[in-house]
Amino acid sequence: MYYGVDYYPEHWPRERWNVDAQLMQEAGINLVRMAEFAWALLEPQEGHYEFDWLDEAIDLLGQHGIVTILGTPTATPPAWLCTTYPEIMRVTRDRQRVTFGMRRQYCPGSETYRRLSAQIVRAMAEHYAHHQQVIGWQLDNEFGCHDSTRCYCESCQQRFQRWAEERYKTLDALNQAWGTVFWSHVYNAWDEIPLPWSTGGVANPCLELDFWRFSSDQIAEYQAL
Numbered sequence: 001m002y003y004g005v006d007y008y009p010e011h012w013p014r015e016r017w018n019v020d021a022q023l024m025q026e027a028g029i030n031l032v033r034m035a036e037f038a039w040a041l042l043e044p045q046e047g048h049y050e051f052d053w054l055d056e057a058i059d060l061l062g063q064h065g066i067v068t069i070l071g072t073p074t075a076t077p078p079a080w081l082c083t084t085y086p087e088i089m090r091v092t093r094d095r096q097r098v099t100f101g102m103r104r105q106y107c108p109g110s111e112t113y114r115r116l117s118a119q120i121v122r123a124m125a126e127h128y129a130h131h132q133q134v135i136g137w138q139l140d141n142e143f144g145c146h147d148s149t150r151c152y153c154e155s156c157q158q159r160f161q162r163w164a165e166e167r168y169k170t171l172d173a174l175n176q177a178w179g180t181v182f183w184s185h186v187y188n189a190w191d192e193i194p195l196p197w198s199t200g201g202v203a204n205p206c207l208e209l210d211f212w213r214f215s216s217d218q219i220a221e222y223q224a225l
């Protein structure tokens with residue numbers, strides 16, 4: 001039976017790691033989860049990976065009978081990434097692009113972010129696939145927390161329009177299902193369909209509901225990647 005905690009060796013000086021491992025061992029802990037927020041250390045520059053520090057932590061913990069679950073670090077895109085690719089930053093309902101300084105700041109539909117996520121995850125998987133002490137993986141961290149499920153950027157709008165077209169096939173069907181005759185919301189072209197941005201009041205509730213469904217699908221797609 002496993003009894004575990006999350007552990008962030010990168011937050012502590014190396015001379016402390018052995019003390020932590022000893023204390024965890026004495027407490028009966030035999031599993032830690034690590035690295036899910038460590039992208040900046042694992043890939044300090046694009047395409048340049050540094051796993052030595054994590055190898056050392058995993059091996060040290062292993063000597064104390066503690067195995068590891070690794071988290072993919074995609075909940076925390078690092079500063080270099082957000083500076084180089086500002087288009088991956090999520091946009092809020094009032095059409096403000098979030099700035100660097102928190103976590104989960106990414107647009108889950110962004111093709112660029114999906115490519116960069118796949119790169120770091122593949123590099124980690126290739127490095128640790130056969131490591132005896134690594135017994136499992138966590139994908140990302142807390143999908144949706146900090147209200148990060150829904151992104152209101154223009155590329156999400158285009159993907160939402162394609163999603164709606166696949167769902168309803170014709171604009172007549174969409175207009176009927178959404179009741180768009182109300183307040184002259186009738187759409188004559190797919191690219192007229194907005195996201196439920198700040199409207200000065202409420203959005204059409206059918207559009208809002210479908211946007212939530214679309215956003216859920218985007219997260220599920222990202223997780224599958």
Ligand SMILES: [Zn+2]
Binds near residue numbers: 091151153154155
């Ligand atoms: Zn977006």
